Amino acid sequence: RMITPQEITNGGVRGGVQLDPVSYLLGALQLRFANLEEESRLQSMTELLAFTRYGSENINALLARYEVVRQRAASEGRFVMSIEGCALQIMRAVGVHPNQLTILLNQFGGRLPNTEQEYQQLQADRSMGKQRKPGHLA
Numbered sequence: 026r027m028i029t030p031q032e033i034t035n036g037g038v039r040g041g042v043q044l045d046p047v048s049y050l051l052g053a054l055q056l057r058f059a060n061l062e063e064e065s066r067l068q069s070m071t072e073l074l075a076f077t078r079y080g081s082e083n084i085n086a087l088l089a090r091y092e093v094v095r096q097r098a099a100s101e102g103r104f105v106m107s108i109e110g111c112a113l114q115i116m117r118a119v120g121v122h123p124n125q126l127t128i129l130l131n132q133f134g135g136r137l138p139n140t141e142q143e144y145q146q147l148q149a150d151r152s153m154g155k156q157r158k159p160g161h162l163a
Contacts, residue, residue: 027053028049028050028053032046032049033046033050034046036048036049037049039052065101065102066101066102066103066104067102068102069094069097069098069100069101069102069104070098070102070104072094072097072098073094073095073097073098073102073104073106076091076094076114076118077118078118078119078120084119084151084153087115087118087119088115088148091111091114091115091118095111107139108137108138108139108140108141108143108144109137109138109139111144112137112138112144112147113137115147115148115153116129116153119153121153125152125153128152129147129150129152129153132146132147132150133147
């Protein structure tokens with residue numbers, strides 16, 4: 026309502042740059058309705074902390090989606106979870122049964138992965154993806 030007919034027709038200047046009408050309108054809408062920085066930050070952090078497996082999601086899709094959520098939390102939310110935390114969260118999302126946990130962690134001397142290389146090794150272990158009952162790992 027605050028954009029003049031001339032701005033709708035010709036665009037306008039925003040941040041010292043002349044914008045075409047569509048870019049100018051989209052910029053005005055973004056200023057008015059986009060999430061505030063703190064809202065985006067909290068949303069990306071919450072998305073990582075609440076990560077779960079979708080119903081019939083396969084392991085490859087889950088791991089790919091987790092990495093997107095993890096990177097978004099780091100870049101937008103300035104929130105980085107430890108490698109151990111990420112490994113535990115993935116195993117919970119996959120539904121690793123406590124009995125399987127010992128087998129999975131044998132390759133790391135019975136502990137959770139604590140380096141990026143070990144974390145990648147855990148993700149590559151396809152025995153983790155054979156679990157189909159989310160929420161078993163307490």
